Amino acid sequence: MNIRRFREDDAGIVSELIIRTIRISNTKDYPEDLMEELVKTETPEKVTGRASWTHTYVVEDNGTIIATGAVGPYWGKLDESSLFTIFVLPEYQGKGVGRLIINTLENDEYALRAKRIEIPASITGLPFYRKMGYDFKDGNDQIDEEHLYRLEKFKPVEALVTERLYLRHWRESDAEAMYKYCQDPDVGPIAGWPPHKNIDESRYVIANVVNGKEAYAICLRETDDPIGCIELKLNGRSDMAFSDDECEMGYWLGKPFWGQGIMPEAGKELVRHGFEDLGMKRIWCGYYDGNIKSKRAQEKIGFIYQWTSESVDVPLMNETRRGFVSLITIEDYRKAKENEQSAE
Known part of the structure; x- marks a missing residue:
């Protein structure tokens, strides 16, 4: 049957x-x-x-x-x-x-x-x-x-939905789709990790890296195939969050989907989820020097620049880089939401 x-x-x-x-x-x-x-x-x-x-x-x-x-x-x-x-x-x-x-x-x-x-x-x-x-x-x-x-x-929500996107947890069967985008040298290195060498490496990442409670595959609503990843790294999975009411956002997106506003759309929904559903007070985010697309995405999501760190260790790439740290607080989120509602 x-x-x-x-x-x-x-x-x-x-x-x-x-x-x-x-x-x-x-x-x-x-x-x-x-x-x-x-x-x-x-x-x-x-x-x-x-x-x-x-x-x-x-x-x-x-x-x-x-x-x-x-x-x-x-x-x-x-x-x-x-x-x-x-x-x-x-x-x-x-x-x-x-x-x-x-x-x-x-x-x-x-x-x-x-x-x-x-x-x-x-x-x-x-x-x-x-x-x-x-x-x-x-x-x-x-x-x-x-x-x-x-x-x-x-029932508890197991997926998040926006106008164009469907965010769900990763599955082992997603390994081929992940490898399709993560083998691209333009995707991982700029975010601090090397391109995937094969599907088995992608399968390992699904099982051991993007296995957090708030790690999601980004899918277009008309399909069930991942095109990117976004996560709220809770306390214990982040070097930015030091209490249970703060977390760090991390993400990547397949190159064919750059420039379409997909990451800001996914990021705004995850910020909403973090503050409204998870009770967060602060959500941190960062990017490395030269990653202008990530900088712009964070600004569109609502993150506010905080400081620059020189010589940040990037262990997966065996190098150090200049890093920029941004933050959005619950107060920032509420104010932006009030402004949107008043504009309507």
């Missing part, structure tokens, strides 16, 4: 799967005439249309589609998501297929970025979704006008 993303040529089979499941399973809990009205709407065209604004998945058993489910934004919100159209063929129910779908949907981009996930649950599906940790929305255990229960689950 395997689960994969929906393809457009699956639409007919998925439509038939949904209709058959409704007629066999849901008619046990709903009037037959109501279910027949529902199946009229579950056409291949509707299935394809739904997949255009959700991430839809199918489960296969020996090449035959036996189940489906989808996840998407809750009314366009970045930090709330919904699960949709979860159906398992009757003969496969009770065999862990539904759990496989839920686990997959909850690990999708839309769910990882969400603080809250909602699901419209049928009478038939209610016991299963309750077992999966979903509770009645706002404590309301009554069926709504669509003959459904509204369930929800709150």
